Amino acid sequence: MQDFPIFPDQASTVAWQVDAIYFTLVALSVFFSIAIAAAITFFAIRYRKGNNVDRSNPMEENTVLELSWSIIPFILAMGVFGWSAVVFITIRTPPVDAVEVYVIGKQWMWHAQHPSGKSEINELHVPVDTPVKLIMTSQDVIHDFFIPAFRVKQDVVPGRYSMLWFEATKPGEYHLFCAEYCGTEHSVMVGTVTVLEQAEYENWIGGDAADEPLAVAGERLFTENGCISCHNGEPGAIGPPIANETIFGETREFEDGTSLTVDEAYIRDSILNPQAHIVAGYAPVMPSFDGQLSEQSLLQLIEYIKTQ
Amino acid sequence: MAVTSPPLDLKGHDQENYLNWAYGVKSWLLTTDHKRIAILYLISVTFFFFLGSLAAFVLRIDLMTPQADLMTSDNYNRSFTIHGVIMVFLFLIPAIPGVFGNFLLPIMIGAKDLAFPKINLGSWYVYIISGMFIIAVVLWGGVDTGWTFYTPYSTTYANSAVVLTVVGVFLVGFSSIMTALNFIVTIHKMRAPGLTWFRLPLFIWAMYATSIIIMLGTPVLSATLILVGLERILGMGIFNPALGGDPVLFQHLFWFYSHPAVYIMVLPAMGVASELITCFSRKRVFGYKFIAMSSMAIALIGFLVWGHHMFVSGQSVYAGIVFSLLTFAVAIPSAIKVFNWTATLYKGTIHLQTPMFYVLGFIGLFTIGGLTGLFLGALATDVHVHDTYFVVAHFHYVMVGATVMAYLGALHFWWPKMTGRMYPEALGILSAVIIFIGFNLTFMPQFIMGYVGMPRRYHVYPDEFQALHVASTLGSTVLGIGYILPLCYLIWSLRFGKEAGPNPWGAVGLEWTTSSPPIHTNFEVTPVVTTEAYDYENLEEEV
Known part of the structure; x- marks a missing residue:
């Protein structure tokens, strides 16, 4: 009170x-x-009634x-x-050099996944004075990532990636709220954003050697799911090269003459709905992985492809 | 407005009128008299207003503490959903058109009834059936999607009576459409001789603009709700990405109707304001054409701003900028109206009677509601305050503060006409003042907590917001008293109020040239209109 x-x-x-x-x-x-x-x-x-004032020439x-x-x-x-x-x-507009963190919203918690492999529930640790970019998606309904102290807010929508960036200026702990109504426990889908000094952050992010970096987990998935057998970049391979190839941010030309820049949304789409865009010179033979990969696995694959 | 008609025969209260013209339940439930249908609407919207208010009051009591103590989160979510659904679809949208539009529109234009009296009665029945659906929802255990039905929560994840609610809301849309159709045809075809478009009372212009929005917007909502039903019942993939749909598509469709719906609620209130201010200033309205045309501008531009509800939804930056620009543009006609009403007071003869208190309160709350809309139309500040209590406060100022204030102003202004009785003036003024103060006490703290970051639709919340929530709840108690007071003395006046006579306010306008309550056919002889609206200069002061 x-x-x-x-x-x-x-x-x-x-x-x-x-x-x-x-x-x-x-x-x-x-x-x-x-x-x-x-x-x-x-x-x-x-001009109250009874008050004798000049009322001539009213407009x-x-x-x-x-x-x-x-x-x-x-x-x-x-x-x-x-x-x-x-x-x-x-x-x-996120700066290009921002530190990236993946965020998955689900009823009713926030799951943050750092590329280093560190993951958190209902918490987010970030360094001070450094741009941080969140790449967010939802596993179920629409959520919304809201940090009042940073004046930023962005819906987190199932089936797509939304971006939110900020640069914290003051170490401390701040509220994290889900701002889009998402069901029974909407009001406890809250957490804490902890802004750390640079050195503390380095300590925190690299603190646990047992964490498997996202890209490593992604590479494992890339092999286990058989992606590597077609996307190995060898001459005559069935799919366009991905392994050991920088494709993130490059332009893909498609059979129908259109083109797209390779970003998170494109990679996700190509895994879940591969027939949507057929890279020029390749046959439309890739099966869909829809329903076989969790949102987290998709993010691991994306991080792997990004870091090639 | 001056009329050439036979001098009024001022018979006593026992003369024949629309109330004693026929007796019995059947004569009411099968009536095609627009005035009786208006009374049916008055009773039903009043019932739903208090039902919706009860749900809101339960929420406010629960929010006195940061923890969940009065009820479970599921019940909290169901309470705010039913509050929103009832207030928006069963009170705010039908209230002024259903009650005052029905009662006054034919009389104000010198007609005997609306163009399609049976369709008019039909609209009330559709309204009541949809109201039954909503009550069934409550008895069924409620619905927890929020009145906005956002997908895929509503179509896939919600565990409550979504389909029943959607059917109810779908139906009530037809009620609005039937009313709007009737109004448009009546205004076009049934005006009294001499009543040209620019001699129409501004309330008629407001009804006309509102009807156009209803006719154009409501079908989109109906179609959208069908799609929600199809996805929920049959699993058709329309909005749920897991089924190949797009959840943001729903928001576009929903707000394409639901933003203009705000104007469906507030344009009639603006029309009421123009009538009341001119009467209690005994003066012609300032800038008649600007006010009339600004209603039409609002109706049209209002259809182009729906994306301002979606600045953080994942809509592109460019779309956001365009919608923001159009939103600022639509603010201007509203500002024009406020300035014109204020200027109307200049060199008027101000009678501070009950309806005037209400309408001045309306201007105050509408001004605050409108100005705080700029914070939401501006992109950068909207990112921060979107889906917080700031938004809650803003739309309550516009939809409740302004619209309900105008609705009550209208009720107090035309009550003598509708019932033939006066209510106690002192209590009327007191209730207007209590509502104005209670409203500000309730919602002003919500602006503050919204900017601090309190999200809306939160059952439990961080401790630091408690003081502001307690302040808001206390204010809502005052507001509640202010709303109950008129219910009591207006019912009292039906039996004990003094007889009003045909024109207790000394107002011009065709409705004041007939008896109170009006006769079944409104006028004994069709009036002929020879002057502009609000021709107070040529009227002898008589009150």
């Missing part, structure tokens, strides 16, 4: 940018609310007035819109 918070922590590089827009809007809102309330109160008192139309209170708010609105859009683009 002693707490009466009126403002959240500012703990990321975008927090103050969002707050600046917030305070501008608060100022505009307060100004217009008070102006209208004052005008109404003044008129209601001055019924005044195009100049109408246009000015249409155009001035419009200009203000466009200013806020543009400013806000610029900050939004920043929020939605």
Whole structure:
């Protein structure tokens, strides 16, 4: 009861940018609310019934007035819109050198998987002053990854990868909430984001030698599931080369003349729905792995392919 | 507006009117009189309003503590879902059109009834049947998807009466469509001689704009709900990615209706405001054409902004920017209305009577609701406040604060016309003031906790939000008293209120030229309209 918070922590590089827009809007809102309330109160008192004041020449139309209170708010609105859009683009554009962490949402917990192999439930450890990019998906319904202190939020949608990035500026512990209603225990699908100093983070992330790095697990899956027999890159191989080949971020040309950049979504799609895009020069013979690989296995394969 | 019609025959209350024209349950349940249908709507929407409020109050009591103590999380989720479903589909959307649109639209344009009286009665029956479905849902144990039915939760994972609810909501859409169709045809074809488009009361313009939105938007919701049903019952893959569907597609379809639905709720309220402000300022409205056209602008641009509910859904950055731009554009017509209403007071003769208190409260709450909408239309701030209590507070200001305030203003303004009786003025003013204060006490803390980061639809929450939740719950108690008070004295007035006479407020408008309550056919002779709306200058002060 002693707490009466009126403002959240500012703990990321975008927090103050969002707050600046917030305070501008608060100022505009307060100004217009008070102006209208004052005008109404003044008129209601001055022109109350029985008060003998000058009521001659009442206005019924005044195009100049109408246009000015249409155009001035419009200009203000466009200013806020543009400013806000610029900050939004920043929020939605992860830097290329960001530390990557995979996140899987499921009813009702958050599972974070670091490429080093370290994994956490309802917790996320990240380094301070370093851009961190989360690659997120859901195993069941739509969830939403929300860290109020960082002013970031992104839906986590089954069947696709969504991205969220931030750069924490203050070591500490912050709330992590699921913000999209996801069923019975929605309100306990919460956790803690712990921002560590660089050295502490290095210690934490490399602390347990028993962790199997994601890429290693992915390589194992790549062999076990037989991917390697076609995607081995040898002359005459049935599938396009993947093993020992850098394909992530490259452009793939397809039989139907279209092309795509190889990203997480493309890799996922190619495993689960391989007939959708046939790489030029290859036969459409790959079977679907839909239902055979967990979301986690898919992320391991993606990490393996990324690190080739 | 001045009319040329025979001088009013001011007979006593025992004269024939639509209430004593026929007696018996059958005469009500089989009536095709738009006024009686309005009364049927009034009783039913009032019932659902209090049912929905009860669900909300249970939530607010539970939220007094951060833990789950009053009920299980499942029951909490079912409570907020039924609160939303009832309030949106069974109260806010039908309330003003169903009650005041039905009652007043024919009278205001000098007609004897709506164009299709039987369809009008049909719309009430469809409404009631869908209400039965929703009550069946409650008895069945409830539904826990939220009123938004997001997929794939609703189609695959939810363990509650989703299909029953979807059928109920699907049906109520037809009720809206029947009403809207009736209004559009009636406004086009049945205006009294001399009542040109730009002489129409602004309430009629608002009803017209609302009807257009209903006709264009509701079928999309109906189709979407059918798809939800098909996926849930037959396992057809439409929205669930595990079946090859796209969950975000649902959100596009849902908000394509449900954002304009906000305007279905608030445009009629704006129409009410224009009527009441002019009457209690005894003055022609400032900028009639701007207000009328801004209703139409809102109706049309309102269809282009649905994506602002989806800035963080995975929609592309470019789509987000376009939807944000259009959202800011649609804010302008609303601002124009507020400025025009305020300017109408200038050099008016302000009568501070009950309906005026309500409508001034409406302007206050609508202004706050509208301005806080900018925080949500702006992309960067929306990312932070999306799905938090900030959103909850914002849409309650618009949909409850503004719309219910206007609805009650309308009820107090036209109550003497509908029933022939006055209510106690002091209690009327008191209730308006209590509701205004209670509303702000309830929802102002929710803006703050929303920006601090409190997510919506949370049964349990971190301790630091408790003080704000307690404040909000206390406010809701005040608000509840404010809502119950009019229920009591309005019922009281039916028997004990003093007789109103045809025009207790000294208002212009065709509805005030007929008796209170109006006769079955509204007018003895079809009126002829010769002047603009709100022609107060030529009216002798009589109250």
